[in-house]
Amino acid sequence: MPVPVKELPEWPSNVEAHPLLVIDYQLLKAGDETELNRLWEAGTNLGFWYLKNHGAEQDFIAMWGMGEEVFKLPLEEKMNYEQGDEGLSFGYKAVGHYIVDAAGNPDPVEGVNVAKDDALSYPKISRREYPTVVNDLMGPVVTPFVEKCVDISNTMIGIFNDKLGLPEGALAKLHGRNDFSASETRTIKAPANLTPGKLAIGGHTDFGTLSLLVNNLGGLQVLPPGTTEWSYVRPLPGHMICNVGDTLTMFSGGLLNSNIHRVVPPPGSQSKYDRWSQVYFTRPADNAPLLPLLESPIIAEAFNKLSPERQKSLGPGVTSWDWFTRRQKNYRTKNHKGADTWAANRGTEHGRA
Ligand SMILES: O=C(O)CCC(=O)C(=O)O
Numbered sequence: 001m002p003v004p005v006k007e008l009p010e011w012p013s014n015v016e017a018h019p020l021l022v023i024d025y026q027l028l029k030a031g032d033e034t035e036l037n038r039l040w041e042a043g044t045n046l047g048f049w050y051l052k053n054h055g056a057e058q059d060f061i062a063m064w065g066m067g068e069e070v071f072k073l074p075l076e077e078k079m080n081y082e083q084g085d086e087g088l089s090f091g092y093k094a095v096g097h098y099i100v101d102a103a104g105n106p107d108p109v110e111g112v113n114v115a116k117d118d119a120l121s122y123p124k125i126s127r128r129e130y131p132t133v134v135n136d137l138m139g140p141v142v143t144p145f146v147e148k149c150v151d152i153s154n155t156m157i158g159i160f161n162d163k164l165g166l167p168e169g170a171l172a173k174l175h176g177r178n179d180f181s182a183s184e185t186r187t188i189k190a191p192a193n194l195t196p197g198k199l200a201i202g203g204h205t206d207f208g209t210l211s212l213l214v215n216n217l218g219g220l221q222v223l224p225p226g227t228t229e230w231s232y233v234r235p236l237p238g239h240m241i242c243n244v245g246d247t248l249t250m251f252s253g254g255l256l257n258s259n260i261h262r263v264v265p266p267p268g269s270q271s272k273y274d275r276w277s278q279v280y281f282t283r284p285a286d287n288a289p290l291l292p293l294l295e296s297p298i299i300a301e302a303f304n305k306l307s308p309e310r311q312k313s314l315g316p317g318v319t320s321w322d323w324f325t326r327r328q329k330n331y332r333t334k335n336h337k338g339a340d341t342w343a344a345n346r347g348t349e350h351g352r353a
């Protein structure tokens with residue numbers, strides 16, 4: 001395995017990590033009432049939780065192997081597959097091509113994203129082409145990873161659907177497996193020995209519905225509701241870190257929380273190692289309208305209690321595609337014209353980051 005998972009240093013004993021609820025995927029699958037309630041509690045409070053017993057640990061680690069194959073290609077070759085500046089995120093992302101703050105500082109991380117649509121239709125190309133090393137690993141690594149993540153994500157979306165009092169399958173319909181969407185894998189490598197205080201990924205909320213994440217080192221931080229202090233989230237072996245994104249916050253009329261987070265250099269001696277991160281983002285079908293699903297009396301009641309300003313932000317009325325491309329485009333360093341560009345990439349953060 002290319003990633004030095006075994007030799008990594010322990011979590012530094014003097015660094016506090018924010019506690020997250022640990023949700024057992026097998027209990028969710030079995031419909032265990034207590035566990036379903038705990039998932040709801042996690043989704044409606046911090047919006048972040050650990051997921052254990054999900055059976056996809058090796059699939060996440062294998063994706064780092066795919067990333068390593070991509071990143072060692074010559075830059076010139078990788079740039080043939082760059083995401084571009086028009087708001088798409090499928091493909092390669094070179095160091096420095098995203099901004100991390102309103103000042104337009106460039107990011108230090110390298111990444112590669114594969115569209116769910118390409119992984120599931122392979123060898124048919126749905127959205128774009130990838131380097132040969134990605135194509136070669138599609139069958140053994142990428143497609144099985146996407147299939148598992150789609151399943152896991154759908155299970156949790158189904159549980160939220162029921163807890164939100166929505167008609168059966170309402171959320172599932174907005175995330176059809178075969179509907180084109182911005183759902184994708186994201187493999188990220190942040191180099192060892194980043195300058196302390198430097199941001200690897202600026203403060204943001206995730207664009208879509210649910211994110212499934214595994215990382216080998218610390219560095220992820222959340223800004224819990226009602227606080228102004230960033231707290232580390234500690235990676236736990238065998239556990240995913242899952243979080244709610246903006247579109248689920250909107251569909252749920254604000255009941256589910258898309259929380260702000262960012263990535264800084266790993267704490268303590270962990271900072272001496274490359275940081276690998278693997279995400280799967282579930283996002284709504286490209287043509288899905290982003291509006292609270294007021295057919296649910298639970299959502300309607302919660303939504304009606306909100307300020308007009310908050311109501312407006314939760315019902316932008318644009319399509320998922322427009323929401324996504326606007327945010328993505330305004331993260332691109334080439335498109336940065338000043339603080340307004342940063343403002344134009346914001347989601348449901350409401351000025352908190
Ligand atoms: O690398 C991480 O821990 C988090 C990545 C992240 O927040 C993202 O890709 O949206």
Ligand SMILES: [Fe+2]
Pocket residue numbers: 204205206261
């Ligand atoms: Fe994120």
